[in-house]
Amino acid sequence: MKNFTSVYDIDNLQNIIAKALKIKENPLENPTKGKGKTIGLVFLNSSLRTRLSSQIAAQNLGLNVLVLNAAQEAWNLEFADGTVMNGDTVEHIKDAIEVLNQYCDIIAVRCFAGMKNKEDDVNESILSQFLKHAKVPVVSLESATRHPLQSLADCITITENWPFDKLKINRKPKVVLTWAPHIKPIAQAVGNSFTEWMQQMDVDFVITNPEGYDLDKNFTKETPVIHNQEQALKDADFIYVKNWSSFDDYANMPKVEGDWMLTNEKLEVTNQAKVMHCLPVRRNLELSDEVMDGKNSIIYQQAKNRIFSAQAVFSEILDELNKC
Amino acid sequence: MKNFTSVYDIDNLQNIIAKALKIKENPLENPTKGKGKTIGLVFLNSSLRTRLSSQIAAQNLGLNVLVLNAAQEAWNLEFADGTVMNGDTVEHIKDAIEVLNQYCDIIAVRCFAGMKNKEDDVNESILSQFLKHAKVPVVSLESATRHPLQSLADCITITENWPFDKLKINRKPKVVLTWAPHIKPIAQAVGNSFTEWMQQMDVDFVITNPEGYDLDKNFTKETPVIHNQEQALKDADFIYVKNWSSFDDYANMPKVEGDWMLTNEKLEVTNQAKVMHCLPVRRNLELSDEVMDGKNSIIYQQAKNRIFSAQAVFSEILDELNKC
Amino acid sequence: MKNFTSVYDIDNLQNIIAKALKIKENPLENPTKGKGKTIGLVFLNSSLRTRLSSQIAAQNLGLNVLVLNAAQEAWNLEFADGTVMNGDTVEHIKDAIEVLNQYCDIIAVRCFAGMKNKEDDVNESILSQFLKHAKVPVVSLESATRHPLQSLADCITITENWPFDKLKINRKPKVVLTWAPHIKPIAQAVGNSFTEWMQQMDVDFVITNPEGYDLDKNFTKETPVIHNQEQALKDADFIYVKNWSSFDDYANMPKVEGDWMLTNEKLEVTNQAKVMHCLPVRRNLELSDEVMDGKNSIIYQQAKNRIFSAQAVFSEILDELNKC
Incomplete structure (x- = not known):
């Protein structure tokens, strides 16, 4: 390399x-x-x-x-x-x-x-x-x-939590990158990068974010972008939570409908999804304490990786x- | 541990x-x-x-x-x-x-x-x-x-300077923790901690500070607290100089009578006391240059320990x- | 040592x-x-x-x-x-x-x-x-x-670029320390120090700076100080570029006539002089991009040394x- x-x-x-x-x-x-x-x-x-x-x-x-x-x-x-x-x-x-x-x-x-x-x-x-x-x-x-070092750690973490080859799971995991609320304009780097790496992994990958917050098309390419968070989270095996500001209206924060913070309630439609975040995370803004400290979180494992x-x-x- | x-x-x-x-x-x-x-x-x-x-x-x-x-x-x-x-x-x-x-x-x-x-x-x-x-x-x-790492270093330093077991000194050393002036509210941590460790050492330990500056009773316990500095310093073998702000009137600095700065003159009533300080020290406010640079100071030895x-x-x- | x-x-x-x-x-x-x-x-x-x-x-x-x-x-x-x-x-x-x-x-x-x-x-x-x-x-x-660590590195670099003993060059190299423009008052340390070390090297050493910018006589001693940059640069083998503020009118910046920035044009009168600078350098103020990035520069070699x-x-x- x-x-x-x-x-x-x-x-x-x-x-x-x-x-x-x-x-x-x-x-x-x-x-x-x-x-x-x-x-x-x-x-x-x-x-x-x-x-x-x-x-x-x-x-x-x-x-x-x-x-x-x-x-x-x-x-x-x-x-x-x-x-x-x-x-x-x-x-x-x-x-x-x-x-x-x-x-x-x-x-x-x-x-x-x-x-x-x-x-x-x-x-x-x-x-x-x-x-x-x-x-x-x-x-x-x-x-x-x-x-990219974060994204590689993310791939390692997903691999540890989805034994692609060891078990006879005859389907790919569904991985959802979901936008989360924030109070300041944040870069798209983690979102872009996770997208690129997921496109190379043997997973079903979708992105969900509010309208106005679509990532750069040069990164998302053929990846589905869904503006309805609940629909996107359905049957998810992994959820990656991350805020980013608008790419089109660059570095601005267009008004968002609804509450995009990840909560235990929202996890109900998932396949007991593992929750990921690159950290630092703003608790009770991006995701709730109960998610962060709950059994679904593999966030510290990610940090170790x-x-x-x-x-x-x-x-x-x-x-x-x-x-x- | x-x-x-x-x-x-x-x-x-x-x-x-x-x-x-x-x-x-x-x-x-x-x-x-x-x-x-x-x-x-x-x-x-x-x-x-x-x-x-x-x-x-x-x-x-x-x-x-x-x-x-x-x-x-x-x-x-x-x-x-x-x-x-x-x-x-x-x-x-x-x-x-x-x-x-x-x-x-x-x-x-x-x-x-x-x-x-x-x-x-x-x-x-x-x-x-x-x-x-x-x-x-x-x-x-x-x-x-x-x-506590400071307090342990303090115990090491006192031990080096008072050969408890090697010489036939049939008495305990007198150790005095004396309050010193300052211009800002300083925490009680060093004072509390030194107190706790001295209570475990085989020494006669007293604290002297102005009225209004008594440390937390949970730390001082049975240790005598004397509001007359000269009386406290009498026959001292070790003097530990340290400022702290009021515990009762928390983080404030009640008016103090007299000058509490340690000087050579004040050392005269002591048993050629060794002078200690955790550093950093404000010279000519907490203690005089002549004490700091004099033969009684074991302050740098403390730092090494x-x-x-x-x-x-x-x-x-x-x-x-x-x-x- | x-x-x-x-x-x-x-x-x-x-x-x-x-x-x-x-x-x-x-x-x-x-x-x-x-x-x-x-x-x-x-x-x-x-x-x-x-x-x-x-x-x-x-x-x-x-x-x-x-x-x-x-x-x-x-x-x-x-x-x-x-x-x-x-x-x-x-x-x-x-x-x-x-x-x-x-x-x-x-x-x-x-x-x-x-x-x-x-x-x-x-x-x-x-x-x-x-x-x-x-x-x-x-x-x-x-x-x-x-x-002094910079000056020693400078001596090493000049030695590497002027093989005093290996080739039959029957003359000393001409080394010129030239003042350069700046926007703030900068210390004389590098100039003083380079001067002291060059006085110990087997080189012909001259300093050039605007009037009002002569270095401390205790450093320059017998070294010629020339107020005409072009004259000083003539036939130079090494040019050391450095700003400093006035020593006599201490830490001030008397008005300077002409442009003292080192450019390729100014190098024409030299003996294809090697250009040195201790870094950091303000490009296009102290020296031009073309000098910095040109073949005469041995500035990064200096940094390595x-x-x-x-x-x-x-x-x-x-x-x-x-x-x-």
């Missing part, structure tokens, strides 16, 4: 899920694979799970880890090419990346959508600079439009680097 | 002091005891000594260390149960703790008193959530009402974990 | 450059030299290169690394001696240093010029406290008047410590 920024960087999804599940059985089976190599974890945004799980995964492989909270610890970054830097920005992102090239064997970066300029976000204005200027592998720790998702990816990248 | 949040988590105080002193002689005698295990150091508040000494202690034992400055690096936390999270808070503390459960073998947390609501602080509104939701051992790096206090505690917790 | 705060802490410049170049060939040749020892990297200011390269250098030697972002993570520091600390400052720098003495085998510190009081900066009001109170070796990660500069210094300090 050269870079890891979307599902399209994976050769074989089933293989990497299997690999991650094997790592989960014995996370320390390759404690020196990363020996003498350095991964830089660059955070342009807040992080809890990604920050900790990436460090653990890297340490399990013997990688040296550098954590850089770029905004607080380094210099205010310029992202526009060709600009005369006579304002607030002190260092151009491409110079920072060229320096990271000198210091790191792998660069991992979190760069959220700015939510101000649709084109910038759609074009991954920051991640694209990393992909352009990095001379070492780049791993996305969530970018403007995708959160972030370690093995990251470790599988770092491991494949190290395999490639160690070939050279 | 399962958790470490107060003196009551210690089986035998003399044993753990002896253990810490043995570690001090050779901090690297068990460099792989924590191998393959991870400690998460979660800071909800500022820290210098605790931050660094905990990292050193953990590294000395071969533990992987994750440091999380929660407020700056992760998400704004909600502490109230059952709330509809439609405000400024992004993640509920109990979800953050459940995630830490997935990632860490030991969770250590610093969570100061909020100093706004007495009941919240007395009930340890934050630490109690960790104790309730953590599935791994919890270590307090100072909570609303106690600072924070390493061995933490290492003894982590080591006992690892013994417990390694049993399983 | 006891401390490293300027070129005067080096026994033999050629030896340490050679040592650094040897480390560059095999950074992991002494992976246990620092075993069981701890370096504290204390940042009172922002840092990218210094932060990361110091960590890598220390890890390459097997040192434990503690990173402390003092302002954000610890306590607001007091720098004035004898003051009554009844204001915003919570901990005196000398107490913080005494604590670091207890925890670290080497203390490295970044403490920029405050740019408010000339005397404070000239006298290194912060670094001098470290030198006074530290009981372990002190390494400057840039202080008010010098940036920060690792080996730090590693050579830490290694010499460890040699000294390991003697004891």
Whole structure:
């Protein structure tokens, strides 16, 4: 694996899920694979799970880890090419990346959508600079439009909870991505990314969201988008809860009819669906306490699988680097 | 040891002091005891000594260390149960703790008193959530009402300076905890905690503070509280200097008569008392430069012992974990 | 080596450059030299290169690394001696240093010029406290008047690009330090420091800056200072680009005639000069995109050499410590 920024960087999804599940059985089976190599974890945004799980995964492989909270610890970054830097920005992102090239064997970066300029976000204005200027592998720790390490962890978690091959279940699981309420405009990255990965999984996948909240067609493609949540949830085996703001009316929050918060009552029409969320979650807004703390939730299992998702990816990248 | 949040988590105080002193002689005698295990150091508040000494202690034992400055690096936390999270808070503390459960073998947390609501602080509104939701051992790096790693370091330091068993000193040392001036309302945690630990030590212990500044009776119990500083300091062998705000008139600062700053002049009535402080200290407000920099101060020795206090505690917790 | 705060802490410049170049060939040749020892990297200011390269250098030697972002993570520091600390400052720098003495085998510190009081900066009001109170070796990660790890990296880079001994070049290279425009008052530390180190190298060294921007005579000494940039650049082999504010009219920015930004056009009079900058650089203000991204730039190579500069210094300090 050269870079890891979307599902399209994976050769074989089933293989990497299997690999991650094997790592989960014995996370320390390759404690020196990363020996003498350095991964830089660059955070342009807040992080809890990604920050900790990436460090653990890297340490399990013997990688040296550098954590850089770029905004607080380094210099205010310029992202526009060709600009005369006579304002607030002190260092151009491409110079920072060229320096990271000198210091790191792998660069991992979190760069959220700015939510101000649709084109910038759609074009991954920051991640694209990393992909352009990095001379070492780049791993996305969530970018403007995708959160692939989360999505891989989601696939691992679904696989653990739906024994595709072990039991004689002669049908695919039904997986529903359902929009949830929020108070602020949130990026579509997790929704887009989960969609892309589900399209590669052997599942029946549907999305449900209010009108005005359809995700970018470039991600949803042939996936059914249903505007009636109850109808979508019917017979669901897995429900993924996530808020996002409007893509068409970019970064705005059109008025929504009805209450989209996931509750135990809404679970009644499902096939005892397992409930998923990438966290952080706003309780009693996106989903109720009773769902979060109930027996259907596999949300903390998902969080744990972030370690093995990251470790599988770092491991494949190290395999490639160690070939050279 | 399962958790470490107060003196009551210690089986035998003399044993753990002896253990810490043995570690001090050779901090690297068990460099792989924590191998393959991870400690998460979660800071909800500022820290210098605790931050660094905990990292050193953990590294000395071969533990992987994750440091999380929660407020700056992760998400704004909600502490109230059952709330509809439609405000400024992004993640509920109990979800953050459940995630830490997935990632860490030991969770250590610093969570100061909020100093706004007495009941919240007395009930340890934050630490109690960790104790309730953590599935791994919890270590307090100072909570609303106690600072046990500091208090253990204090006991180690007193032991080093009063050779209880080696010399034929046929009396207990007199230890005085004296209130000191400050300009802001400060929590009672260090005072409470030192009191609890001194009650377990073989010392004569008294507290002196201005009227209106008596510590919580649940901590002071039978310990004499004297409102005349000079009288209290008479014949002292150890003086612990610390400010705290009023407990009765919670988090306020009732008017104080006289000057409570510790000076060399005040030391004259003592038995050449050793002077202690947990740091940080406001010079020439809590105590004078001449005391801080004088021959009576054992304050930096105290700071050093924070390493061995933490290492003894982590080591006992690892013994417990390694049993399983 | 006891401390490293300027070129005067080096026994033999050629030896340490050679040592650094040897480390560059095999950074992991002494992976246990620092075993069981701890370096504290204390940042009172922002840092990218210094932060990361110091960590890598220390890890390459097997040192434990503690990173402390003092302002954000610890306590607001007091720098004035004898003051009554009844204001915003919570901990005196000398107490913080005494604590670091207890925890670290080497203390490295970044403490920029405050740019408010000339005397404070000239006298290194912060670094001098470290030198006074530290009981372990002190390494400057840039202080008010010098940036010696950068300057050593600069010497390494010039040596790599001017094979003094390998080729029969019968002349010294001409090295020009040229002032560059900026929008804010910037410290003279990099300029001063580069000047000091070039004075020890076997090069022809000149400085060019606008009138009113001459560096402190205590640093420039006999080095020619030319106020005509074009004249200074003539036949240059190396050009070091850096802004600084006025020393005489301290921390101010007297009006400048002409455009001092380095462009390809200005390079025409040089001997195909290599262009250097310590980074971060403001593109199209200090130098043009075409220079930064052109074939003359050795700026990223300089950044990489920060690792080996730090590693050579830490290694010499460890040699000294390991003697004891």
